[in-house]
Amino acid sequence: MNKKPIGIFDSGVGGLTVYKEIREQFPNEDIIYFGDTARVPYGPKSKNNVIKYSIQNARFLIQQGAKIIIVACNTSSSVALPALRELVEVPVIGVIQPGVRSAIKHTINKKIGVIGTEGTIKSEAYQKAIQNLDKSCEVFSAACPMLVPLAEEGWIDHEVTHLIIAEYLSVLLQKKIDTLVLGCTHYPILKSAIKKIVGDNVNLVDSAIEVAKQLEEKIIHRGESQKGSSKFFVSDKTEKFKTIGKSIIGENVSPIQNVKLGESWYLT
Amino acid sequence: MNKKPIGIFDSGVGGLTVYKEIREQFPNEDIIYFGDTARVPYGPKSKNNVIKYSIQNARFLIQQGAKIIIVACNTSSSVALPALRELVEVPVIGVIQPGVRSAIKHTINKKIGVIGTEGTIKSEAYQKAIQNLDKSCEVFSAACPMLVPLAEEGWIDHEVTHLIIAEYLSVLLQKKIDTLVLGCTHYPILKSAIKKIVGDNVNLVDSAIEVAKQLEEKIIHRGESQKGSSKFFVSDKTEKFKTIGKSIIGENVSPIQNVKLGESWYLT
Numbered sequence: 259m260n261k262k263p264i265g266i267f268d269s270g271v272g273g274l275t276v277y278k279e280i281r282e283q284f285p286n287e288d289i290i291y292f293g294d295t296a297r298v299p300y301g302p303k304s305k306n307n308v309i310k311y312s313i314q315n316a317r318f319l320i321q322q323g324a325k326i327i328i329v330a331c332n333t334s335s336s337v338a339l340p341a342l343r344e345l346v347e348v349p350v351i352g353v354i355q356p357g358v359r360s361a362i363k364h365t366i367n368k369k370i371g372v373i374g375t376e377g378t379i380k381s382e383a384y385q386k387a388i389q390n391l392d393k394s395c396e397v398f399s400a401a402c403p404m405l406v407p408l409a410e411e412g413w414i415d416h417e418v419t420h421l422i423i424a425e426y427l428s429v430l431l432q433k434k435i436d437t438l439v440l441g442c443t444h445y446p447i448l449k450s451a452i453k454k455i456v457g458d459n460v461n462l463v464d465s466a467i468e469v470a471k472q473l474e475e476k477i478i479h480r481g482e483s484q485k486g487s488s489k490f491f492v493s494d495k496t497e498k499f500k501t502i503g504k505s506i507i508g509e510n511v512s513p514i515q516n517v518k519l520g521e522s523w524y525l526t
Numbered sequence: 527m528n529k530k531p532i533g534i535f536d537s538g539v540g541g542l543t544v545y546k547e548i549r550e551q552f553p554n555e556d557i558i559y560f561g562d563t564a565r566v567p568y569g570p571k572s573k574n575n576v577i578k579y580s581i582q583n584a585r586f587l588i589q590q591g592a593k594i595i596i597v598a599c600n601t602s603s604s605v606a607l608p609a610l611r612e613l614v615e616v617p618v619i620g621v622i623q624p625g626v627r628s629a630i631k632h633t634i635n636k637k638i639g640v641i642g643t644e645g646t647i648k649s650e651a652y653q654k655a656i657q658n659l660d661k662s663c664e665v666f667s668a669a670c671p672m673l674v675p676l677a678e679e680g681w682i683d684h685e686v687t688h689l690i691i692a693e694y695l696s697v698l699l700q701k702k703i704d705t706l707v708l709g710c711t712h713y714p715i716l717k718s719a720i721k722k723i724v725g726d727n728v729n730l731v732d733s734a735i736e737v738a739k740q741l742e743e744k745i746i747h748r749g750e751s752q753k754g755s756s757k758f759f760v761s762d763k764t765e766k767f768k769t770i771g772k773s774i775i776g777e778n779v780s781p782i783q784n785v786k787l788g789e790s791w792y793l794t
Contacts, residue, residue, distance in 0.1 A: 296575055297565065302678075304763035307564055407675040410570075418689050425686070495572040 259481035263288035263489075264473070265324025265348075267315040270298035271499050272406070272444035273330030274506040276353065277488075279470035280328070281507070287479070287486040290322050294519065296493035299406055300333040301375025301442070308377060312338035314519045316346050318491070324348060326477060328469060332441045333375050336383035349476050356468030357439050358387040362395065364461040365437040371430040371460075372399040374441030375406065384441055398433045402426045402442075409447040410502060419448065423455045431456065439463040447506060490514045527749035531556035531757075532741070533592025533616075535583040538566035539767050540674070540712035541598030542774040544621065545756075547738035548596065549775070555747070555754040558590050562787065564761035567674055568601040569643025569710070576645060580606035582787045584614045586759070592616060594745060596737060600709045601643050604651035617744050624736030625707050626655040630663065632729040633705040639698040639728075640667040642709030643674065652709055666701045670694045670710075677715040678770060687716065691723045699724065707731040715774060758782045 264284070266277055270293050277291050292315055294300075300308050312334045316327050327350045329335045329342065335352030342350045361370050372384040379401040388395050404422050413419050430438065438460050440446055446464050453462060480486065492499050496514045503511035532552070534545055538561050545559050560583055562568075568576050580602045584595050595618045597603045597610065603620030610618045629638050640652040647669040656663050672690050681687050698706070706728050708714055714732050721730060748754065760767050764782045771779035 296571065298570075302566075302766065303564065307762055403679055404672075404675055407672055411671055418686055418693070421686050421689070494575055498570065 260325045260478040261480050261482070262323045262325035263290045264326055264328065264477070265290050265292070265316075265319030265322065266328040266330050267292040267294065267319060268331040268443055269294050269300040269333065271295070271502045271506070272409070272442065272447070274503050274511070275443050275446040275466040276328060276330035276469050278507045279466045280473060281488065283470045283474070284477070285485055286482055289486060290319060290324060290489045290491065292319055292491045292517070293499055294493050295495065295499055296519070299375070300331060301377045301403065301406065303377065305337045305377070305381070308334055309338045309341050312342055313345055316342055316350070318517065318519060320346065320348060326351065326473070328473065329353065330443050330469070332443060332465070333377040336378045336381040351469060351472055351476060353443065353465040353469050354383050354387055356472045357441065357463050357465040358384060358391060360463045360468045361437050361439050362388065362392050364463065365395065367434065367436045368392070368395045369433060369435045370395055370397050371427070371433070371435035371438040372397060372441045373402045373405075373426065373438065373445065374399070376401045376403055378441050384439060398430045398435055400426050400430055405448060406442065406444045409444045410498065412502065412505070414448060415451060419451045420455060423448070423452055427455055435460060437461045437463060440465065491517045493517055493519050528593050528746040529748050529750070530591045530593035531558045532594055532596065532745070533558050533560070533584075533587030533590065534596040534598050535560040535562065535587060536599040536711055537562050537568040537601065539563070539770045539774070540677070540710065540715070542771050542779070543711050543714040543734040544596060544598035544737050546775045547734045548741060549756065551738045551742070552745070553753055554750055555745075557754060558587060558592060558757045558759065560587055560759045560785070561767055562761050563763065563767055564787070567643070568599060569645045569671065569674065571645065573605045573645070573649070576602055577606045577609050580610055581613055584610055584618070586785065586787060588614065588616060594619065594741070596741065597621065598711050598737070600711060600733070601645040604646045604649040619737060619740055619744060621711065621733040621737055622651050622655055624740045625709065625731050625733040626652060626659060628731045628736045629705050629707050630656065630660050632731065633663065635702065635704045636660070636663045637701060637703045638663055638665050639695070639701070639703035639706040640665060640709045641670045641673075641694065641706065641713065642667070644669045644671055646709050652707060666698045666703060668694050668698055673716060674710065674712045677712045678766065680770065680773070682716060683719060687719045688723060691716070691720055695723055703728060705729045705731060708733065759785045761785055761787050
């Protein structure tokens with residue numbers, strides 16, 4: 259038994275797609291979530307800064323008692339996992355490996371597409387991880403910098419959304435991918451729009467679901483029969499986190515507390 | 527005579543639209559530009575954080591010798607000018623007042639539209655400044671969070687760009703505005719797309735041009751006949767700053783140096 263909470267962090271609100279799956283599969287666990295809304299987005303930022311921010315976020319969660327850290331951000335998982343695993347004293351789970359395993363399991367023609375932020379795609383983290391497990395897979399990737407702002411704007415089923423997704427995916431679809439990894443935790447928000455563009459013959463891999471599965475292998479359960487608590491922390495204002503968050507998890511995101519992270523961090 | 531440089535800062539690359547006008551009008555002045563690419567965008571961030579970042583940016587420019595600070599960022603100009611003027615020992619020029627004066631000069635039917643980031647629009651800085659100068663003006667504003675990512679993606683003349691602009695401007699056009707303030711230094715990048723949507727009967731106010739005009743009233747010239755130098759600093763990686771920057775100013779953005787700003791700042 260380990261009564262400590264599960265810690266989850268993301269650059270902002272997107273990681274709540276991961277929170278939602280974990281909350282559903284582990285109803286009796288306590289969960290703390292940190293969204294780094296003061297420094298969002300991580301996608302276009304440099305590797306060094308994303309590593310620095312990720313370490314600060316993980317340390318904050320550990321100070322809050324986390325027994326395991328879920329990096330619910332693909333950009334951070336792409337570049338910061340080695341540093342995190344070296345510097346942090348609890349197990350760390352990223353979103354890349356679970357997504358990769360699921361993609362390899364589902365693909366039949368061995369042509370896998372990956373979409374993500376500029377940082378994730380540039381790191382080639384998915385490509386390397388897929389070919390590490392199965393050299394016969396071909397990987398086609400596309401950076402989609404407009405999708406996070408679209409999801410945050412709430413244009414879930416908008417004409418513009420369909421046009422943008424069609425444009426980003428056109429090359430991948432020409433390559434006849436049969437599996438597409440949603441390589442950013444924001445993207446499940448746009449899942450039905452993406453499904454419309456790719457059609458029924460392409461499997462969508464939602465890392466959120468896969469991460470929750472992998473967590474089952476690593477977690478030492480709280481061992482309590484009553485419902486676990488949820489606490490949310492953000493590093494900047496809470497309004498958008500509340501509204502978009504509610505649309506993701508289907509209930510109020512509460513309680514939310516502000517925290518300042520920087521060279522050092524402090525609660526406000 | 528004052529041989530010190532003019533200091534300009536923005537959250538990122540958008541302020542180069544202001545740099546460009548100042549460089550053209552003041553060819554003999556030295557200019558230093560700081561783009562806070564580690565913390566971009568400012569638009570969705572809280573007022574307190576934008577004020578903190580703005581003060582750090584201005585202090586950095588002053589340490590580099592700036593004789594005057596141009597806040598080439600509407601979000602920062604909307605919320606941080608009073609704090610900057612209190613804490614900073616050189617004159618500070620924002621982008622709001624120059625845009626407002628120009629809008630009032632150009633409007634005939636006294637219906638002025640303002641577009642900007644969430645932070646700028648929420649602050650109502652334009653509305654207050656316009657009605658302070660001319661109570662008979664009606665102001666209609668719209669937050670346009672997708673325009674900065676669009677400009678940064680380089681989709682200057684894309685079908686999606688026209689659809690998004692048309693959607694954001696539809697209410698303002700229904701209100702029969704005859705003047706539209708581009709209340710974000712990124713927006714002049716999309717000027718021709720915006721012009722296509724609003725047509726020839728709406729004046730576009732580009733703050734960059736207006737700021738350069740106001741600077742003439744405040745500046746003590748360098749008094750040298752040879753060309754002034756330009757130096758650029760950014761707080762995160764430089765690739766995008768270089769490519770988008772070049773498309774804005776029409777020549778290479780050089781030299782660029784990295785600097786870390788935080789609780790304290792240091793050059794790298």
